[in-house]
Amino acid sequence: MSETSRPMIDEVDLMIDNARLRDELEPYRDDSIDDPTMRYMPLPVENEYLASILAWERAPALPIRDWFNPPLQIPAPDALDDETLSSTLQRTIAKLKSQRIVLSCTDHLSDRELYRVIYRDILPCCEKKVAVEGNELEWRCVDDSETWLTYYADAVERRRFQEEHQIDLPKAKKPRYRRDAR
Template sequence: MSNVDLLMQNARLRDEIEPYMDESVYLVDLDRMTVDSENEFLHSLLAWERAPVLPIANWFEPELVLAPHHEFEDEPLSIRLHQVIGRLYEKNILLEYTSHLSDRQLYCMIARDILPAQEKKVQLNDTFLRWQCIDIVEDEESWLRFYATDVERDAWHQETGLRLPPQQLPPFARRLPQDL
């Protein structure tokens, strides 16, 4: 794209973003960006502002509905779980911190917490919704035990003065799709 085209695109994007402008946009130093980078930034802002808020299940056509977990034996449930994880990834939804959960627990979490969650459906190829499958505040011990780095564990210990749980490998290590 030529410089003139980039500047024309920039002017159009600035006009389109104007109704959504607030002080948060001014926290980004647009003067330090190239015109191309600024255009990408403005495009992502517009995508965010215009994105509908929908239950994640409704991001799929047809709506993604999971059969109750008790209808499955372990092996078929595991196969279905990995199919669902793949479908979520197709919509740029990444699951993080899942290895402390059994397949059945993760399947239930997806059905109970993730699919009904109201989220902005931002349709940009390089934008991911990251769903942490552990509440670091509510389940601090599991996070410290299975996921926290040595630096994070040290910081927690220094801050709280409490004894750290021993580090362990998570009991249900699984390979999940990740962004590149």
């Protein structure tokens, strides 16, 4: 086989994969599959995109605690003293990272507040567990625009928000706690 015929075979393989992916996606067909920007994607990128959509469609929606084997159970926040809670929080964040669950916007929360968010909001929440390389579930620990504007929005984001909503902004502050939850 000559060197010049190899790219043609790869292209044929890519086209066959593309047709297979499109066939498998047919039951889930919607606008994301017919996205006009896909016309400009190189075939390998399009196939990767289609494979990620297929993985999403087939992924089970499970409570995050059930993404672990055995399911991740942590003690209630009120059952722990501050020292035990802090060490349990660090272990829990590491376990979440092991399943590609990353926490962002956590620096305004104390350890106990963040632990409560994990215990009350994150672990029981049903999310799709998508097994695609490089895929992460980011959980933003901000529940309102005021907190985001106060601690996390940069000057440009703050200005845009103010122009869009015509409101007075809260004073920007540095978060009280520094942690690398990512």
